[in-house]
Amino acid sequence: MKSFFKNVLANIVAIVILCVVFFFFFIIMLVFSAMGSEQSVVVKKNSVLTINLKTNIIDSPTEEQNGLFEISNQNKSILIYDAIEAINKAKTDDNIKGISIEADQLNAGITQIDDLRNAIQDFKKSGKFVYAYGNAVSQSSYYLGSVADQYYLNPSGMIELKGLATEVAFYKDFADKYGIGIEVIRHGKFKSAVEPFLRNDISPENKEQLSTLLNDIWKNTSSRMAASRKIDTAQFRTVVDSLYGMIPDLGLKYKLADKLIQKTEYDQLIKLKLNLKDDEKLNKISLGKYVASYSDDEKSGDKVAVLYASGSINGGDNYNDIHSEKYIKYIKDLQENDKVKAVVFRINSPGGSANASDEILFQLQQLKKKKPLIVSFGDYAASGGYYIAMAADKIYSEPNTLTGSIGVFGVIPYFKDIANKNGIRADIVATNANSQYYSSLNGVTPYGVSLITRSVEGTYKRFVHFVTQNRKQTFEQIDNIGGGRVWSGTRAKQIGLVDDLGTLNDAVKFAAQKAGLKSYAVSSYPKRMTPFEQIFKDLNEDDISARVIKNKIGKANYEILQQVIEERKLQSEVKMEMPYQIKID
Numbered sequence: 001m002k003s004f005f006k007n008v009l010a011n012i013v014a015i016v017i018l019c020v021v022f023f024f025f026f027i028i029m030l031v032f033s034a035m036g037s038e039q040s041v042v043v044k045k046n047s048v049l050t051i052n053l054k055t056n057i058i059d060s061p062t063e064e065q066n067g068l069f070e071i072s073n074q075n076k077s078i079l080i081y082d083a084i085e086a087i088n089k090a091k092t093d094d095n096i097k098g099i100s101i102e103a104d105q106l107n108a109g110i111t112q113i114d115d116l117r118n119a120i121q122d123f124k125k126s127g128k129f130v131y132a133y134g135n136a137v138s139q140s141s142y143y144l145g146s147v148a149d150q151y152y153l154n155p156s157g158m159i160e161l162k163g164l165a166t167e168v169a170f171y172k173d174f175a176d177k178y179g180i181g182i183e184v185i186r187h188g189k190f191k192s193a194v195e196p197f198l199r200n201d202i203s204p205e206n207k208e209q210l211s212t213l214l215n216d217i218w219k220n221t222s223s224r225m226a227a228s229r230k231i232d233t234a235q236f237r238t239v240v241d242s243l244y245g246m247i248p249d250l251g252l253k254y255k256l257a258d259k260l261i262q263k264t265e266y267d268q269l270i271k272l273k274l275n276l277k278d279d280e281k282l283n284k285i286s287l288g289k290y291v292a293s294y295s296d297d298e299k300s301g302d303k304v305a306v307l308y309a310s311g312s313i314n315g316g317d318n319y320n321d322i323h324s325e326k327y328i329k330y331i332k333d334l335q336e337n338d339k340v341k342a343v344v345f346r347i348n349s350p351g352g353s354a355n356a357s358d359e360i361l362f363q364l365q366q367l368k369k370k371k372p373l374i375v376s377f378g379d380y381a382a383s384g385g386y387y388i389a390m391a392a393d394k395i396y397s398e399p400n401t402l403t404g405s406i407g408v409f410g411v412i413p414y415f416k417d418i419a420n421k422n423g424i425r426a427d428i429v430a431t432n433a434n435s436q437y438y439s440s441l442n443g444v445t446p447y448g449v450s451l452i453t454r455s456v457e458g459t460y461k462r463f464v465h466f467v468t469q470n471r472k473q474t475f476e477q478i479d480n481i482g483g484g485r486v487w488s489g490t491r492a493k494q495i496g497l498v499d500d501l502g503t504l505n506d507a508v509k510f511a512a513q514k515a516g517l518k519s520y521a522v523s524s525y526p527k528r529m530t531p532f533e534q535i536f537k538d539l540n541e542d543d544i545s546a547r548v549i550k551n552k553i554g555k556a557n558y559e560i561l562q563q564v565i566e567e568r569k570l571q572s573e574v575k576m577e578m579p580y581q582i583k584i585d
Contacts (some may be wrong), residue, residue, distance in 0.1 A: 005035055008321070012472070013499055024330070026069050041285070041290070041293040042293065043093070043095045043096070043293050044283045045095050045283075046274050046276065046280070046283055047284070048097060048098050048270060048274075048283065048284050049086075049096050049100070049287065049290055050098050051101045051102065051144070051287050052102045052103055052284060053102070054076075054286060055078065055103060055106070055107065055287050055288065055402065056213055057078055057080055057107060057108035057109075057112045058079060058105040059079070059080055059107075059112065059348040060079075060309065060310035060311075061308060061514075061524065061526055061527065061528040062308065062321065062526060063121055063311070064077045064334065073121055076329055076464065079308075079524070080108075080112045080378075081121075081524070082291050083112075083287060083388040084115055084119045084503070085291075086287060086291045087099075087116070087119040087287075088119060089121070089294065091128070092126070095409070096128070096285075097273075097274055098128045098129035098131065098270070099120060099130045099131075099148075100270060101130050101131070101145045101148055102133050102134075102146075103141045104136050104137050105132055105356075106140050106141040106144060108140070108144075109133045109348070109378065110112075110115060111144055111377075111378050113140055114398055114400060115398070115503050115505075116144055117143070117147050117224070117247070119145055121532070124147075127159075127444075129149055130148045131151075131266075132148035132153075132159055133151075133154075133266045134153050134159065134257075135153075135154045135157045135263075136157060136158055137153070137157065137158065138160055139160050139161055141359070142225070142256075146225045146229055147224075147228050149577070150227075150258045150259075151257050152257060152258060152259050152260075152261050152269075153169045153248055153251060153252070153257035153259075153261075154261075154263070155248055155260040156261070158247070158248065158251070159245030159246070161225075161239065161244075161245035161256065163222075164217060165214070166210055166214065168195070168202055170201070172200055178418055179419070179421055180195055180413060180417070181416055181443050182197045182414075183199055183412040183444045185412075185449065185452050185453045186407065186408065187483075188409070192324060194409050204422065209485050212488075214488055216400075216490055219448075220399050220490065222236060222237075229256065231255050231430040235254070236394075238515070244256070259521030267282055273315055279300075280558050301339070301519065301520070302339065302341045302360075303520060303521050303522070303523045304342050304344060304513075304522050305334050305340045305342070305344070306346055306508065306523070307327075307334060307344070307345050307525045307526075308346045308526070309345065309348070309349060309388070310322070310347075310349065312349065312350065312352040312383040313349055313352030313356050313385070313388070314350055314353050314356055315355065315361070322349055322355075322356075322360070324353075324355075324356035327360050327402065328359060328363045330525055330526055331364060331366075332363065333525075334367060335366060335367045335371075340523070341373065341512075341520070342372040342373075342515035342517070343369055343373070343392075343437045344376055344504070344510060345364065345373060345375045345379075346376045346378060347376070347381045347383075347388065347389055348377075348379055348380055348385075349381065349382075350380045350382050350385055351383025351385045351386075353384065354384065354387075354459050357384035357387045357428065358387075358462075360388045361391055361466065361585070365391045367391070368393065372509045372514040372515050373392055374392060374393060374394050374510055375392035375394070375395045375396065375532075376396045376503070376505070377396065377398060377463070377489065378400065378504075379400075379401065381401055381403050381404075382404060382405035382486055383406075386405065386497075387406055387463055388570065389470075390466040390467060391470070394469075394499045394500070394507075394514075395496065395498040395499050395500075396499065396501070396503070396504075396510075397489035397493065398500055399488065400490075401491045402486050402487075402488070402491035403486065403487050403489050403492035403497055403498065404481070404487045404492060404497055405485065405486045405490075406460075406463055406478065406483070406484065406485075407482060407483060407484025407485075408459045408463060409458050409484075410452050410456050412438065414444065416441055416443050421442050424441070426441040426442055433447075434448065437450065437451065439523060462532070464482060466481060471496055471497065473496060474528045481495050495496065519580065
């Protein structure tokens with residue numbers, strides 16, 4: 001019997017050792033794979049810079065999603081700043097003869113596409129060609145591709161050109177049916193983040209702001225597509241209303257495409273443009289590889305720092321999204337770094353925690369006392385995302401940025417009815433009058449509602465106060481354009497919520513100018529994680545599960561799922577948050 005247990009124990013130990021060895025071997029292979037993928041790239045003569053399906057444009061290093069099982073993924077993310085700089089460099093690079101846009105689906109936000117489009121438009125001034133090809137083309141991809149000199153479509157392809165629409169999900173009947181009580185306190189009739197819990201349809205105020213917002217964005221994008229394709233505005237509207245792009249022959253007839261050809265024919269056409277022989281190889285280089293082809297070593301001397309803030313605003317010190325403890329540390333580091341002469345704060349956020357937003361704003365105000373602070377808005381700068389911009393010397397917005405949403409709300413869920421229906425009751429013993437002002441089983445006391453209302457109102461007044469200081473307007477003026485309303489960047493400029501319309505690159509140039517710099521390097525913060533850090537940053541069960549779900553149902557559907565079942569939308573904390581996203585897909 002002893003020998004039996006010895007053998008069993010020996011086998012268990014052997015299995016454990018084998019698993020450990022295999023695990024570390026697996027990790028080492030992943031690390032070497034990641035390191036190998038980052039080897040330097042040589043740009044060959046007669047190369048074509050290619051924007052394809054593997055092009056994943058992100059606003060901030062914290063948006064990078066590579067983890068344990070994705071570290072060797074070929075879809076490497078590119079910062080929008082680096083992408084624009086690469087296109088600008090390609091303009092004068094003798095090895096780059098043109099640009100080919102071959103993305104049916106584009107992984108980029110609306111303002112990022114705007115910036116790419118502007119950079120490619122400027123690239124065309126060099127006299128180099130820009131061609132585009134598509135199969136089943138999304139609206140956002142066509143928005144970028146339409147800037148090309150020639151647009152080619154597969155004979156059985158389609159262009160999903162349809163305009164913009166939004167769909168809002170409502171949970172009131174669901175909550176009523178299952179006995180979930182929701183106490184809502186908000187300031188701002190346009191603060192629609194709480195509407196799904198209060199009603200079953202879009203309020204007139206929300207319908208007004210959504211209609212204005214969608215029409216502003218569509219006017220900006222559709223006019224540029226029509227101009228690039230040399231289509232009359234009225235005719236372009238007819239083409240979109242009739243979904244002519246869905247039928248390849250009609251897409252050709254109405255000038256959405258120049259020719260219907262196969263991809264092989266498209267590549268051959270580019271070879272002819274480059275005067276290549278049939279047996280010569282067509283050298284295409286992706287945007288990501290082109291960025292990696294030239295040295296990005298930080299130069300010594302004066303620097304303009306770009307601090308990226310992308311995602312929801314929360315307390316804590318996590319790397320992803322905007323967590324106040326982490327960002328306070330970043331800001332302090334930049335404040336104390338003598339080589340950093342100016343800071344550009346790039347915001348791409350729908351907001352979040354009011355407390356965390358206030359902490360970040362305070363630290364930015366301290367930074368501003370020592371060096372210029374310029375703010376650049378990405379896709380979103382709403383609620384808390386707008387609040388943290390109020391320390392800026394100057395604010396740049398993109399025309400299609402969702403801006404403002406100056407408003408505050410609190411949502412308090414409780415489950416008294418559903419508990420009672422299932423035979424659950426709760427009684428309370430307390431030492432003070434309001435020891436139990438809130439309970440998940442009994443709800444909120446009248447005094448608790450009154451207290452939280454005061455908190456929401458006080459937070460709103462504090463919000464407007466900082467806006468009046470930065471925008472140099474009265475409380476009444478800001479209150480009139482506040483109330484939780486979201487504006488496009490174009491309108492935000494008209495009503496004084498931002499100083500100018502411009503890109504991140506424009507903000508960097510202005511920051512250098514304000515700091516009196518003639519020669520400088522641009523440094524990005526937070527720093528991108530190394531491949532080794534990416535492997536280990538999410539080795540916990542919850543994060544792995546979340547990644548599996550996100551990969552299965554898609555990012556957009558996962559975000560909807562988060563709204564319904566995660567903590568953010570149903571916390572009792574006072575919030576500065578925008579409830580929706582606008583995409584041109």
